[in-house]
Amino acid sequence: MTRSLTVRKGSYVDSVALMQVSKRVSALPGVRSALVAMATELNLDLATGMGFTLPDRTAPNEMLVAIEADDETAIADAYAEVEAALNARSAPSATGFGTAPPPVTIGAAARHVAAGLALISTPGRYAFADAIDAVDAGLHTMVFSDNVPLEQEVALKRYAADAGVLVMGPDCGTAVVGGVALGFANVVRPGPIGIVAASGTGAQHLMTLLDGAGVGVSHCLGVGGRDLSERVGGSSTLRALDLLAGDEATEVIVIVSKPPSPSVAETVRAHAATLGKPVVFGLLGKGQPDLTETARRTVEATGRTWRAPQHLSGAVDRARDKGFLRGLFAGGTLCDEAMILAVDVVGAVRSNIPLDPAWALDDGLGSDGHTMIDFGDDELTQGRPHPMIDGSIRVERMRAEVADPTCGVLLLDVVLGLGAAADPAAELAPVITEATRAGIPVVAAVVGTRDDPQDLKRQATTLNAAGAWVFYSNAEAARTALDLLAKGQSA
Amino acid sequence: MSPLDLSTPDTVVTAGAEMFADSVEQQGISTARVAWQPPVDGSGDAVAAVMGDRRRRHANAKALEAMLAAEATLVDVRPASEVLGLERGHFLHAGPPVTWERASGPMRGALIGAVLFEGLAQTPESAEKMLAAGDGVSWEPCHHRGAVGPMAGVVSPSMWMFELRDEAHDATSWCSLNEGLGKVLRYGAYGSEVIERLHWMTDVLGPILQSAVRAGDPVDVKGIVAQMVQMGDEGHNRNRAGTLMFLREVLPAMIDSGHPTGDVAQAVRFMSGNDHFFLNLGMPACKLQTAAAAGIGGSTVVTVMARNGTDFGIQVSGTGDRWFTAPANTPDGLFLGGYGPDDANPDIGDSAITETAGIGGFAMATAPAIVRFVGGSVPDALATSQRMYDITVGENPAFAIPILEFRGAPTGIDVTSVVRSGVLPQINTGMAGRVAGTGQVGAGLVTPPMECFTQAIAALAAAVPAG
Numbered sequence: 027m028t029r030s031l032t033v034r035k036g037s038y039v040d041s042v043a044l045m046q047v048s049k050r051v052s053a054l055p056g057v058r059s060a061l062v063a064m065a066t067e068l069n070l071d072l073a074t075g076m077g078f079t080l081p082d083r084t085a086p087n088e089m090l091v092a093i094e095a096d097d098e099t100a101i102a103d104a105y106a107e108v109e110a111a112l113n114a115r116s117a118p119s120a121t122g123f124g125t126a127p128p129p130v131t132i133g134a135a136a137r138h139v140a141a142g143l144a145l146i147s148t149p150g151r152y153a154f155a156d157a158i159d160a161v162d163a164g165l166h167t168m169v170f171s172d173n174v175p176l177e178q179e180v181a182l183k184r185y186a187a188d189a190g191v192l193v194m195g196p197d198c199g200t201a202v203v204g205g206v207a208l209g210f211a212n213v214v215r216p217g218p219i220g221i222v223a224a225s226g227t228g229a230q231h232l233m234t235l236l237d238g239a240g241v242g243v244s245h246c247l248g249v250g251g252r253d254l255s256e257r258v259g260g261s262s263t264l265r266a267l268d269l270l271a272g273d274e275a276t277e278v279i280v281i282v283s284k285p286p287s288p289s290v291a292e293t294v295r296a297h298a299a300t301l302g303k304p305v306v307f308g309l310l311g312k313g314q315p316d317l318t319e320t321a322r323r324t325v326e327a328t329g330r331t332w333r334a335p336q337h338l339s340g341a342v343d344r345a346r347d348k349g350f351l352r353g354l355f356a357g358g359t360l361c362d363e364a365m366i367l368a369v370d371v372v373g374a375v376r377s378n379i380p381l382d383p384a385w386a387l388d389d390g391l392g393s394d395g396h397t398m399i400d401f402g403d404d405e406l407t408q409g410r411p412h413p414m415i416d417g418s419i420r421v422e423r424m425r426a427e428v429a430d431p432t433c434g435v436l437l438l439d440v441v442l443g444l445g446a447a448a449d450p451a452a453e454l455a456p457v458i459t460e461a462t463r464a465g466i467p468v469v470a471a472v473v474g475t476r477d478d479p480q481d482l483k484r485q486a487t488t489l490n491a492a493g494a495w496v497f498y499s500n501a502e503a504a505r506t507a508l509d510l511l512a513k514g515q516s517a
Numbered sequence: 518m519s520p521l522d523l524s525t526p527d528t529v530v531t532a533g534a535e536m537f538a539d540s541v542e543q544q545g546i547s548t549a550r551v552a553w554q555p556p557v558d559g560s561g562d563a564v565a566a567v568m569g570d571r572r573r574r575h576a577n578a579k580a581l582e583a584m585l586a587a588e589a590t591l592v593d594v595r596p597a598s599e600v601l602g603l604e605r606g607h608f609l610h611a612g613p614p615v616t617w618e619r620a621s622g623p624m625r626g627a628l629i630g631a632v633l634f635e636g637l638a639q640t641p642e643s644a645e646k647m648l649a650a651g652d653g654v655s656w657e658p659c660h661h662r663g664a665v666g667p668m669a670g671v672v673s674p675s676m677w678m679f680e681l682r683d684e685a686h687d688a689t690s691w692c693s694l695n696e697g698l699g700k701v702l703r704y705g706a707y708g709s710e711v712i713e714r715l716h717w718m719t720d721v722l723g724p725i726l727q728s729a730v731r732a733g734d735p736v737d738v739k740g741i742v743a744q745m746v747q748m749g750d751e752g753h754n755r756n757r758a759g760t761l762m763f764l765r766e767v768l769p770a771m772i773d774s775g776h777p778t779g780d781v782a783q784a785v786r787f788m789s790g791n792d793h794f795f796l797n798l799g800m801p802a803c804k805l806q807t808a809a810a811a812g813i814g815g816s817t818v819v820t821v822m823a824r825n826g827t828d829f830g831i832q833v834s835g836t837g838d839r840w841f842t843a844p845a846n847t848p849d850g851l852f853l854g855g856y857g858p859d860d861a862n863p864d865i866g867d868s869a870i871t872e873t874a875g876i877g878g879f880a881m882a883t884a885p886a887i888v889r890f891v892g893g894s895v896p897d898a899l900a901t902s903q904r905m906y907d908i909t910v911g912e913n914p915a916f917a918i919p920i921l922e923f924r925g926a927p928t929g930i931d932v933t934s935v936v937r938s939g940v941l942p943q944i945n946t947g948m949a950g951r952v953a954g955t956g957q958v959g960a961g962l963v964t965p966p967m968e969c970f971t972q973a974i975a976a977l978a979a980a981v982p983a984g
Contacts, residue, residue, distance in 0.1 A: 045851030045959070046889055052857075059855040068699040072854035094855075123920075124896025126903045128552040130938035134907035135530045135549040142526030145541070147533030152555055155937060156532050158568040165530060166523075170537065181569045188571070204525030206546050209537055245523050273523050415536075444540040479543075 027058070027094065030101050031078045033065065034089040039112065044089070047111040051093065054107055056100030061092040062108055132156050136163035145208050146195075147171055153196060154178040161186045161193065168248065169195030170209050172404050176257055179250065183261035192265050198248035199226025200443075202233070209248075210414055212443035213477035217242020218328050220276035222266045224253050224283035225310075227357025227402070228317060230441060230473055231500055232282055232308065235321035237475040238498050239333045244275040254286030260294050267294075271301040278304045278327045280320065284362065285311040312370075316363055316501035337502065338486060340495030342467035345514025349434015349466070351375070351507060352427050353398030354420050356413040360439045360471065361400040364504035371508045372396050378403055393430060398437075399423070414446045417453045424457045428464050434514050435467050437507040439500060442474030442485060449480060451488035462493030467510045469495040471503035560936045560971050563978035567933055570981040572815025580810035580818040580834050581911040581929045584874070587809040588683045589690075589742075589802030590735035594727040596719070598674035600691055601662050606637060608656040611670025611867040612825025613840040617649050621826030623705025623862050626953030627669030628656065630707030634715045635673050641707060641954075660821055660832075663808065664691040665800045665867040668703035668949055669826065676715070677723030679798055681738060683805040690801035690808065694718055694726070697791040700956035704949040705862075717783075721776075725784045729770035736766050738802045739915065741795070746876060746916050746926065751884035752799045753868055753877030754945040754960055759795035764788055800867065803874035810929065812837050817977055818910055819930040822873045822942065822965060826865035826949065831969045833932055836976050843968035848948050850961015860958045862951040869944050869965075875913050875928035878943035878962065879905040883918045887945050888962075901943050902927065908934040908942065932977065935970045 039047075044062050051060040059076060063069040065084035073080060078092045093104045129135035132144055144160035146153055150173030160167040167186070174182075174196035186193040194201050200223070201208040205216055212230055214237045221243060223229030229246050236243060247269065249262035263281065270276045279301065281294070286309060298305035304327045308320030315323065322332040345351075351368060355361035358379060365375045376397045380386045391399060400406075401413040401420050413420050420438075427433040440450050447453065458468045470489050474482040486496045497503035525546075531538040532551040541548050556564045567573065597603040608631050610624060617625070629644040632654065638644035648654055659666045666672055670693075678691040696714060700706040730736065741762045748758035764785070771781050788794045811820045816834035823830050829845040832838055845864040852860070871877035881887060882902035885895040902918065905927040912925030930942050941964035948959040 040886060043886075043889060045853070048854075049851055061854045063854075069854070071699065076855045123899055124894075127900050128550065130552050130554075130904075130907045130940055131934055132530055132532055132551055133934070135532075135551050137906070139528040139530070139547075139549045141528040141530045141549060142524065144530040144532070145537055147531075147537055148553055149555065152561055152564075154565045155556070155561075155568040155933070156551075156553070159937075160530065162574055163530075170533065178565060178569070185569065185571065204523055206525060206529065206541065206544055208529070208541065211540075247523075269523050444543070445536060 027096060028098060028101060029078060029094050031073065031090065031092040033081055033084055034091060038064065038087050039089065047108060050111050051104050051107045054100065054103055056096040057104050058094045058096070060104060061090060063090050064088070065090050132159040133163050136160070136165060141165055143168065143203055143206070145170065150174045150196065154182055157182050157193065158185060161189050161191050164189065164191060166192045166203065167194065168198055168201050168208050169193065169250070170198060171195070172197040176252065179252060180257055183258060187261060187265065192247065192269060193262050194248045195250040198250050200230050200246065201248045202243055202246040204245065207444050210441070210443060210445040212237070212473070212475045214475055215242035215477070216244065216275070218244060218275065218277035219324055220244045220270035220273060220279045221246040222263055222270065222279065222281045223248050224251055224263065225359040227441060227473070228282045228310065228359035230357070230443065231317050231360060232280065232321055234473050234475050235318055235335065235499065236325065238335050239321065239325050241325050241328065241330055244273060245270065251284065254283050254290045254294065256287040256290060260290045263294055264297055267297060267301060271303055276303065278306065278324055280306040280308055280324045282308040282317070282320065283310070284359065285309060310359065310362055310366065312366060316367065318499040318501045335498035335502070337498065338490040338496040340467055340469065340490070341462045341493035342465060343510065343513070345434035345467060345511045346465045347514060349514055350432055351396045351435050351437065351511050352393055352433050353437040354423055355398065355400050355439050356402050356420065356441050357439050357473070358400045358402055360473070360500045361398050363500055364437060365398050367501060367504045368396060368398070368508060372511070378406070393427065393433070414441050417447060417450055421453060421457050424461065428457070428461050428466060433466060435469065435507045435511050436461055437504060438468065438470045440470050440472045440485065440489065442472065442478040442480040442482060444479065446480065451485040455488055455492040458489065458492035458494045467495065468493060469497065469503050469507040469510070471497045471500040473500070554939055556937050557939050557967055557971060560974050563974045564933060564936055566978035566981050567817060567974055570815050573817060576813045576816035576835065577818055577910045577929070577931065580813050580816045583686070583809040584806050584928055585913055585915065586685050587806040588685050589681050589739040589805045591679055591730055591738050591798060592682045592735045593680040594677055594723055594730050595680060596674065596723070597672050597676050597678050600678050600680055601664065603672065603674040605635065605674055606654045607674070608654070609659040609662060609664060609666060609670065609672040610656050610825060611659060611666045611668065611865060612823045613828050613830030613842045614658055615825040615827055617651070619827050621862050621865065622951050622953040622955070623865055623949035624669050624826045626705030626707050627671035627702050629953065630702045630711055631671045631673040633707060634712050635675060658823070659867055660823060663689065663804070665804045665870050666693060666703070667695070667796055667800060667868045668866040668947060669705055670867050671702060675719050677719060679801060681798070681801040681805060682735070683809065686809045688805055688808055690804040692797045692801040694722060695791060695794045695797040697787070698793065698957055704947070704956040705953050706956035707954055721780045722784050722787065725771055725774055725776045725781060726767065728774035728776065729767040732770040732773065736763070738798050742799055742802055742876065743915050746880050746883045747919055749884055749886070751877055751880040751887060751945060753796070753871040754887050754947070755884045756795040756799065757792045759799060760788065760792055763795050763798060796868065800870050803870045803876065806874045807870060810834050817932040819873055819932060822869040823867045824864040824869065826862050829864060829965045829969055831965065831973060833973045833977065835980060836973065839976065841969045841972040841976065843966035846963050846966060848946050848961040848963035850948060850959050852959035853957060856950070856958035860950055860955070862949045864946060864963045865949050866946065868946065872942050872944050873930065875909065875926035876916060878945045879927050880916065880918060881943065881945065882920050904940060905943060907938060908940050932970050932973045936974045941965055941967060
């Protein structure tokens, strides 16, 4: 073992930098310990403590280089390293000031920018905290997340009401605020209709029907599917109505929901009557107007003329012999609407979201008589993408239906818009061709607008070319499927 | 708050699926995307309960307001026996409470030194025996008396204390006089040079400072902190500018004090030769600031972070003086001389009160030199401070950071933000030797254990009023 101590003059370096140099030198093979430090009293003591003999006189502005190593070669390497480290230290940095780290909470993000909206799609069990954070930041907040506990939804909406901001959701699939589409949303033209929606695909369909009729939307405020339940009490619906009442661009307000709690519906109707603007109610259910009818009433409430949506006829004009109706949906409200129309004609419709609990499908969701499945239901989207994003699960099921002799008619929705798959028609076309060849008519309701990124016309043409009937109204698609079914039965 | 309108947003804040943020940007609207992660292990329910506490927002605003309004002036320098009523055989120490059995090397070393300094024992061995047996000796945290102490933070009755006042809140805090670096009591050293220095501080330095402080107006310590953060000091590991400014404040009165010239010269040499002399003034100033925010029901703001060399403890405004403790981490940094990571004791000292108040590691951007303790770069220093804004409830305009466009220091650590984001407060610190009697072995960076914060969020959740 050998030791070396030298003193360098005229090279002051701060202690932090020198500790780094010491660390670097100590790490060399063969070096047992190293002290590169200004010759302060403290450092002189340290050097003594390490067993070095100090020179007689040193000054605090001189630099000590003390190295203990296995042999002379290691000592030489250590000095070279000291030299290199000190030189490297003075080299200019190439990195500049760097960029600020990304914000880690909604509140932190909101501090950096003049934001007006928050869009939260974090896992449902955590989304409450994020939403509260957004409300604290004074942002209107859309909570796309589903599976948020009901008591948290109640607490969140009460909290937001105090802060005067709107909470859209939880489980709000779509919204348009000030022309900005959020979540799964269609690109609609601006216009006089303000929508309050407790149903995501219901709102999407209403918007596309309006857009198809040449009437635009001012805002579409989702409120979450449970907002009109007894527990939540219509909290967000009432706030959304107030916001639309005060919004200059909005002439007519329309509310879309599954059947609400009667007492909440009463509260909402009473409040709506005070707004000074026409309010159209589109509450799905037996004996209620379907979405297309709601769109017509809404357009007419603005004083404009309704233009009924067009359709393209399919290659097969009757159901396969003695087959049943099979509806395979990506949108829950679209599935509901089709079932409501179907039960009046065919009676019981089995489903994973049945209108009557007695009609619930078994766990395997195998078809049984007239059957409709909502592939967008929470239970079917856990751990896999929503069928609007990835349609493969539905394509698979269609193949199974084609192979099933009891399948008479296939009814589908094809939802376009932001967030949806880039080309759903191309994904469906091959299996539509297979169904057509098997003598099964395929009836598709396309929910989209001319400005949607998927190109509405091309989607319709592709589906039609494969043999499908193509409708821009889900209700009409369902009625046509029922007609085709009736023709099959009479054969 | 008046109802917000429905205008087109300039920016949409997004958390969760990137796909939806992408869609917003495709429409020509900018997004502020949160680097989201789930709350740390198992704390989701407590986080939800505390976030939903309707007192929280107002309580945190009140806590911040109190912190910003706090003052800190040095009004006196007096022995601990006088100011704190500390009786013979009773000591204060850093961090949460600790027994002799669980006390670390430097904590034991400092207590041994204090026993020797007070003349309660003649040898380290007999001091140790006395402490182990609890024979006529007892100790409690500095924080229990409203005081703070760096590193081991041991205060004995004969030691002289800075006495600082916050007139705005009618509050007082205390801290001992800084001994310098290397082999010193607060790092657990108790050799004869340590004890001799302590005697000199008691006999000479304390009385001179007392005369100087009493002769003039109270020294505006908060004002010095405000200036030092604009001069490259972050107030925890770097106190050079603060020390010089303090010396400038008291030097004329020290010279005029009538004490022997030789003593005054020695005192001045001692203070100017110790870049950390001001630390013991900055700390009680920070304690006054954070104490002003203590005890506000529903507030999730951290009011104390302190370590005793074994445990790290925090206190939170909404849960009063309850400690949430977990085993302290060992700092990561650079070592003096031949010392290495194996020689370092776990995190120790009340000095994390600086970070609790928004300086120290939180003001790292203003002292880029400090980040090199862990081989970081200037951008790292800037990023560290910027990151701390995400876990704090506000900014302190009194402590403006020039390089961040004079943004106020990130102030008021929010337990909910820490637990939600997993981002821990950044602390700059000295490192004590693991073995009693060693002294300082290095300096570096450290974070508190997350467990302190998960315990705190559970306690805050339990304290949320029903309904």
